[in-house]
Amino acid sequence: MPPTVSVVVPTHNSSKTLAACLAAIHRQRHPVTEVIVVDDASTDDTREIARRFPCRLLVTDRNVGPAAARNRGIQASSGDLIFFLDSDCAPEPDALGNALAILRDQPDVACVHGIYSLEPLIDDGPVEAYRLLHGHYWRLRNVGRVRTTLFAICLIRREVFTSVGLFDEKLRASEDVEIGDRMGDRYGIVLTDTMVCRHDDDDRLGALLHKQFRRSQMLIPVARAERGPAGIRANTRAGLLTATLVPATLPTALLTGGWPVLSLLFLVLFTVAEPALLRFVLRQRGPAFTAFFIGVHLLVQLAVVSGALVGGVRHLLDRDFGPTRASLAAKTSR
Template structure:
């Protein structure tokens, strides 16, 4: 008998996108056994949207984050395979079938996840175009066997959770990276460009920078807790370092006649720090958008660096800040 598939959609205040997500689920060419929507205490019309579709709706009383929502979906699901979708993602009709094909062709693989399309779910302007361009590129760069799981669109064998446990509900960011590290060498993980979804991404610069700052606070605690080699990274070390050097060298301007020579030099180095990214943006979006792209990208990298520094300090000073296994290790010492 072919394996049964449960679709799990964690959601919070996603009335704008959930309808498109669930409509796309019902256009999948491969049949699914059930669709489970886990509403994480939404305050908008998310539940009303979900009730328009043939799905099982689970509702939580308080907002507990995506890890807790996914865990509730896992406990409720009956399928042999679990197909996770973020509620702002709409899978292409062949996405599930292509993920199943990877599992059939590579029996040691237990987890298959995919990439964002360049085209948005809803076109909300240039900031969103920046996000999708960057997200599409860094995922493409890592296609193949990986050690990281990204659950925006992901098919995984149920048995994995019986072995490594569920998502760490302490984490509201990097929870998928952390569980992927726990999978370690036990299970094969594949990132493929044959499993594609259209994504509704951040479209306002201020909220994007705030989110990046908040989420990046878990980067160092999760990285320190990793037991295997580093997994997928959306941003390169060279890009982050040269971005940080741009404002850091501004105080040297009086030494060069009032001109921020060093800052300008590091700005150029930042732009070319990832040559493949520069070529990709130029080729797909053109020169005017490329200039806009790297201006926004600089601000995003600074938010990531700032968040990582703050998160590292919090991890050192607060024994409860970080993944459960990391804080447990600190407590035992």
């Protein structure tokens, strides 16, 4: 008998994309056993949209975050395999079948996750195009055996949760990275470019920067809790460092007659810090968009660094700020 597959879709205020997500699930060439939508206290008509589709709808009475929503879906599901999908993602028809083939052909693999398409789910302009280009690039760069799990589109064996536990509900960001580290060397993890979804990403610069700042606050606490080698990183150290030095060296203009020579130098170094990314964007969208991409990318890197620094300080002052296991370890060592 082929394995049964439960689909779990955590969602919050996803009226814009949920119908496309659920329609794409039902277009999968490999049939699914059940679809469970976990509505995390939406205030729009998300629940009404879910009820139009053959799925089981679970509703939280307060907003608990994606980790807790996924946990509720896991506990309510019955499949041998769980296909996680974010509600702003629409998988290509062969996505599930391709992931199943990897699990079948590589018995030591317990988790397969995929990449974003360059084609948006809904085209909302240049900021979203930036996000999709970068998101597609860094996932494609890491295709193969990895130590990190990314649950936007992911197929995983149920036994993993029995063994390592559920998602850490304290985390509203990096919860997938944290559970991937707990999987460690016990379970194989594959990032594949054969499991593809179209994604509706951030399309407003302010909202994007705020999200990056908020989410990156968990980077240092989660990294300090990691027991194995660092997993997938969307941003390189060279890019983060040179981006930070662009504004950091602006005061030196007072010593050079008003010309921010060092800042301009670090801007050039930032531009070429990831030559493969630069070539990729040029090839995909041309020089004009590449200039726009570099400007937005600089701001995003600064938001990530700022958030990481704030999160690091918060973690030092309050060890409860971060993964549960890090908090327990800190209390045990006292």
